[in-house]
Amino acid sequence: MKPPKSSKNDVFLRYKLWLSAVSGEGIVGEGTHLLLRKIEEKGSLKAAAEFLGISYRKAWGDIKKSEELLGYDLTVKRRGGIGGGQSDLTTKAKNLLEAYDALHKKMDTAIEEAYAEFKEKTK
Amino acid sequence: MKPPKSSKNDVFLRYKLWLSAVSGEGIVGEGTHLLLRKIEEKGSLKAAAEFLGISYRKAWGDIKKSEELLGYDLTVKRRGGIGGGQSDLTTKAKNLLEAYDALHKKMDTAIEEAYAEFKEKTK
DNA sequence: AGTCGATATGTAATCATTTTCATATCGACT
DNA sequence: AGTCGATATGAAAATGATTACATATCGACT
DSSP states (O other), X not given: OOOOOGGGGOEEEEEEEEEEETTSOEEESHHHHHHHHHHHHHSXXXXXXXXXXXXXXXHHHHHHHHHHHHTSOXXXXXXXXXXXXXXXXXXXXXXXXXXHHHHHHHHHHHHHHHHHHHHHHHO | OOOOSSOTXXXXXXXXXXXXXXXXXXXXXXXXXXXXXXXXXXXXHHHHHHHHTOOHHHHHHHHHHHHHHHTSOSEEEEESSGGGEEEEEOHHHHHHHHHHHHHHHHHHHHHHHHHHXXXXXXX
16 A cells, blocks of 8 residues: 555544434434524524535525424524524523533543543554 | 334434544544454455445445555455455554444443433433 | 456446525515 | 515435446465
């Protein structure tokens, strides 16, 4: 195989965390998490999607899928009226985000703790 | 029919762990991990790919990509000869798997610890 | 020297995901 | 009543990932 590209080969650990149904189909992951945070900040799904650089269509579909998976609404949607409409987070969504963040922090700690050991073993 | 202890809306946490280069997407994840384990067991990439239900082409490409990312070989490949050829793990690959497993165990524990709390917060 | 079966690798075809496009609805405000 | 901008949603187009196919190489063993 090719010779190593020196420092380019410095790898690190990454992980993904998401909610999944028994069916195996997961959806509420990092993407949705970010999306929800942006909706919270901007008050609009459209603005959130734009900010994150994904299509409105996908953002909308992701939220819908997540809500179907969870069985409860994540956003309060309003159309028409001032500004054309808006989306806000439900209390449940806020709780979900809070729990998600806490878990992420735990995972980060676990990763950090294991990282040195990992590099030692694989160097 | 049985009383569903878990409704269709009962979700649970899942995670993925992988190695990534600074450049971008990583490759040595669960799939490659399983693939390497199977190569170790079967002594052949072809047999491993078949067992896992993925194409030989993809399996081969995954290993190659991983090796390029890491900068060292994961398998010792031989073609021709008895049986047509074989693939075996390098010592570094074995170390990598061992480290990966250990880390996975840590992550599992972290998840487990956080799960009850998570469900409480999101119920 | 020829067979066999696995590795090696390019390319076309297929399948999955995401974006684009298109069109409808809603409601506060002119 | 008509405008505006965001939500709602289907369908086509584009992108990306994976498989299928095709062909070459290698080397122990007949």
